[in-house]
Amino acid sequence: MNVLTRLDKLYFRLQAQHECLAWAFGAIDGKPGLVLELGLGHGRTYDHMRRHLPGREIFVFDREVDCIADCRPPPERLIVGEIGKTLAAQADRLARRIILAHADLGTYDRKRDDETASMLATRLPPLLVPGAIVISDLPLDFDDAEPLPLPDGAQEGRYFLYRRRECT
Ligand SMILES: C[S@@+](CC[C@H](N)C(=O)[O-])C[C@H]1O[C@@H](n2cnc3c(N)ncnc32)[C@H](O)[C@@H]1O
Numbered sequence: 001m002n003v004l005t006r007l008d009k010l011y012f013r014l015q016a017q018h019e020c021l022a023w024a025f026g027a028i029d030g031k032p033g034l035v036l037e038l039g040l041g042h043g044r045t046y047d048h049m050r051r052h053l054p055g056r057e058i059f060v061f062d063r064e065v066d067c068i069a070d071c072r073p074p075p076e077r078l079i080v081g082e083i084g085k086t087l088a089a090q091a092d093r094l095a096r097r098i099i100l101a102h103a104d105l106g107t108y109d110r111k112r113d114d115e116t117a118s119m120l121a122t123r124l125p126p127l128l129v130p131g132a133i134v135i136s137d138l139p140l141d142f143d144d145a146e147p148l149p150l151p152d153g154a155q156e157g158r159y160f161l162y163r164r165r166e167c168t
Helices: 006-027 044-052 083-089 110-123
Strands: 034-038 058-062 078-080 098-103 128-136 145-148 160-164
Touching: 006 044, 006 098, 006 128, 006 160, 034 044, 044 058, 058 083, 083 110
Parallel strands: 034 058, 034 098, 058 078, 098 128
Antiparallel strands: 128 160, 145 160
16 A cells, blocks of 8 residues: 555654754764754653753744643743744844754644745744754755755655755
């Protein structure tokens, strides 16, 4: 049977997410910079990132706080509101300081996802240091970032990986 079920798609998405995060932890090792988690959700990927990136400041964005109790970020690094607005409000503070951004904002609504991807393509690049890594569940149309192949163990198209160009 060639048709993927919803369970297949979720499985491949989480597998790709896990592999991309693992790859990115190595890619930013030893490089200074802050980390963004866009979409706290239940806090699973935030928990994963904070455990694998000890000592990194991770700024977490969501419109609501609905995470597992022990995955709640500290209040000084938890920014609640519509990400289009909160990222804009934090633009000066975070400008050119982000070495890794993970965005997990997709829905099952194509139009909303297109709007989210467009917002991220506008708001994220000014925050990234040259060479920064962006991992996203939605494809992003970045001017100043190159798409990267997914690491081994992740199927192309299930997650998306970008590196901000060094000299722009
Ligand atoms: C799929 S969940 C994230 C799951 C999370 N990575 C985890 O592992 O538990 C997506 C989250 O993004 C948030 N979100 C989506 N679009 C948003 C937006 N435009 N502004 C703020 N939050 C948004 C939703 O509220 C939701 O909590």
